[in-house]
Amino acid sequence: MSSRRKFLQQGTLLTGGALLASAFAQNGFAYFRNNIMPSDQVRIGAIGINGMGWSNVTAALKVPGVVLAAICDIDQSVISKRQTDLQKMGIDPNTVRVYNDYRKLLDQKDIDAVIIGTPDHWHALQMIHACEAGKDVYVEKPVGNSIVECNAMVAAQQKYGKIVQAGQWQRSQQHFTDAVNFVHSGQLGNVRTVKVWCYLDWKQPLDHKPDSAVPAGVDYKQWLGPAQNRPFNINRFHFTFRWFWDYAGGLMTDWGVHLLDYALMGMKADTPKSIATLGGKFAKPDSADETPDTLMALYEFDKFNIVWDHALGIGNGSYNRDHGIAFIGNAGTLVLNRNGWEVIEEKKNEPRVAIPFQKSTDNGLNKHWENFISVVRSRKAEQLNCSIQEAAKIARLSQMGNIAYRTNQKLFWNTQQGKFTDNNINQKYLAAQYHNGYKLPII
CATH class of the missing domain: 3.30.360.10 (Dihydrodipicolinate Reductase; domain 2)
Known part of the structure; x- marks a missing residue:
């Protein structure tokens, strides 16, 4: 355990300037993945692998020392397709565990970080649960599907102290x-x-x-x-x-x-x-x-x-x-x-x-992943190119525009209170409505 922690904190030899990531083709990355001690690897799990979720997987695997430990999707046809893709990439699908319930993936102890590539309405719950489970997180944008969700995601990162990067790769x-x-x-x-x-x-x-x-x-x-x-x-x-x-x-x-x-x-x-x-x-x-x-x-x-x-x-x-x-x-x-x-x-x-x-x-996506993995190793959250705090700020702004459209009103924002000046708008639109027994955790 101590060897693994030391590597994650000092692994800038692999990712510090992203020189290795730009110097080797996919076969080169496969060589590095196969020749890094298991205790020195960053093992990732991917939740939602149909679109950007899979693009994130392929970008992550270009970073030396990153290993795909598990995939999760609710569509078996997508899982089958990605298992075929893994074979084409030279990765034995039998080495990657498969789930259709993300909570079971989060229970897998040897996973260090997770990708959340699910539809927007799942981002907040899955990011919060991943932090609770002790995982670092790369969450697709927009990070929250409501202003309240954005706030809860920031609070969860602060409470659990995990590294959380949002998929706004242009920042890299x-x-x-x-x-x-x-x-x-x-x-x-x-x-x-x-x-x-x-x-x-x-x-x-x-x-x-x-x-x-x-x-x-x-x-x-x-x-x-x-x-x-x-x-x-x-x-x-x-x-x-x-x-x-x-x-x-x-x-x-x-x-x-x-x-x-x-x-x-x-x-x-x-x-x-x-x-x-x-x-x-x-x-x-x-x-x-x-x-x-x-x-x-x-x-x-x-x-x-x-x-x-x-x-x-x-x-x-x-x-x-x-x-x-x-x-x-x-x-x-x-x-x-x-x-x-x-x-x-x-x-x-x-x-x-x-x-x-x-x-x-x-390539912004590749560089974004180099940045994320380097911070997972160094634990210097201030070096993230798109922290959950920054991503939540812009997601809130976009939500404000949608709320103004849906209410057909000019809205005024109270920065000190973190809500609109019209409480009727706050009650109806500040939080997403949850159904089917789900609740947003109170952080």
Whole structure:
């Protein structure tokens, strides 16, 4: 035990500068995994392995010394697919334990850290239970499906002292850091507006589908968990769950936590004074989606505004980009997205500033995992690129936008009390409604 603890705390020889992670291909990583003493490994379990959950597994296994100890999913067809994937990766599936109940995975004593890649409505419970079980956690975004859930997740990390990283992997990309540093340099002049947008032309509104029998091999009761009990409908399952209020918050929380995050970082901001929205199901009013396909949200701060703008089924966003963040200053506008950043000069103002396009050159997800594992080993939580505290802040902001939309009101936030000034709004929307006997733990 002492040898293992010493390695986890001093394992920067393996991950400190991420040099090894960028120097070897997958076969090289397999060599390191197979030649590190078992007591020196970081053993992970993955809960929810259909989408980003599995992307996280593959990224994690590129970090030397990381071993996949267990997988968990409520869909047997997904488990079978991933067992085949493990074989293709040169990993014997028989060495990886399989569960369909995440609590049993958490009981596995030799697991050091877990991935939570389940639908949004499960994130809070599973993260809290994982911390209770003594596991470090990598939880997908958005971290909470309500403001109260976000608060509980922060409290759980503080109570149990575990390392908790959120899957906002853009925080590990160098060009995002460079762009924010430029904003902070003051060269843009006074920034009065930050525009944030996401236009997804590959996502069209959902057609209505009839309820049906639960597919063979799916534990639908376990999938629903704390969500309202409803008949099975394929529209509400797997990827498209995110367009229904029972489980998620639509594009505002799905992409908003990535993009609005950088608006807050660039402006060194926390919570807004007020929030107002306009939008609806304008692309296809009779679609099966519950969340709006078109939405604009205005966040008011003391000396600037943040504007969120999203649209499904359209790809022509601001500055001819389908997503991005624009810091609009007196001397120039910095435009940033996953591809890179540039500064467009303000031609009639002095001094002028312009920077040609700076292209992204790294893999954010891989670097995010290198960061997480390095902190699991060092126990220096302050070195996380996206702590649960930071992730909760931006998840709350996205939830505020959705609540303003759902209430059709301009809302005012009391920062000191951590709630809206309207108690009727707080009672109805601050916490997610739990069903089927589930309760959010009181931390």
